[in-house]
């Protein structure tokens with residue numbers, strides 16, 4: 218039995234508060250644009266890496282971005298509604314069977330990935346712009362060498378390929394993919410693009426005419442100089458004192474070794490604070506780290522706040538002491554997954 222404690226409880230709202238710094242996103246784009254040899258586009262797929270694609274894209278368009286990339290045509294449709302007719306919207310997944318009307322009506326440019334997509338596009342939208350994606354070794358999307366001949370490029374707006382290991386500058390796949398890209402596109406007078414965030418940081422050999430950063434805009438690795446974008450505070454709903462031997466949460470995986478104070482905060486795996494953070498993640502009360510105690514549940518996380526002199530009204534999980542990548546490292550994933558998983562339940566504010 219837990220001894221009920223009379224510690225202060227919060228009067229704050231019950232949801233976490235996610236703050237997104239649009240100014241930092243714009244600064245990150247400008248910094249990557251200064252590094253880029255040619256034009257710099259912006260990748261705003263997956264709802265702007267979880268940051269809200271409409272808000273993000275409007276801020277970037279106002280800062281001068283003219284080319285955007287999304288994963289699928291549906292994302293392109295909502296981006297077009299947000300940004301109007303004056304920007305170029307490119308779709309990585311190309312021309313899928315159900316996309317024709319949307320591509321055509323909304324002026325979205327598919328990056329064609331296969332002979333089937335080229336045939337579909339030529340048959341259904343012969344006068345509509347298209348780009349081409351080549352596979353240079355990642356074996357995910359794009360035309361293979363055996364499907365490729367340079368005459369396919371006639372009329373394309375862009376030829377792109379994607380690097381598998383650009384976050385590791387020493388990986389031999391980078392130079393191999395660069396050589397393959399140069400080889401497949403030699404002598405073709407059409408703009409080329411190879412680099413996402415990681416490739417942009419590999420240097421000008423990888424830049425060609427257009428870089429297409431995503432994660433670096435949102436403050437994520439491998440762009441080490443990025444300004445952080447997301448701050449996430451979780452309100453404390455309740456606190457309690459435990460005696461040595463009492464345990465916390467599903468499965469009783471945390472047991473107090475001494476008198477312990479536990480704060481229960483609002484936020485859980487349904488909000489993208491993944492279950493792998495159980496027993497491994499850390500929240501912060503100002504400068505003081507407070508470890509997660511036991512399992513993360515769907516809507517709640519228990520945190521050991523024994524070391525605090527006073528109980529605050531919230532704890533911070535993304536902020537000055539912990540970036541998305543540090544949080545990701547602590548639980549065995551990558552910043553991309555943390556960002557894109559941040560859920561719909563938070564109260565979101567923008568600056």
Ligand SMILES: *Cc1c(COP(=O)(O)O)cnc(C)c1O
Nearest residue numbers: 260379413414429430431432433
């Ligand atoms: C997601 C994606 C990008 C952006 O990658 P980041 O690593 O987030 O910069 C660029 N190009 C393609 C083909 C992508 O799928």
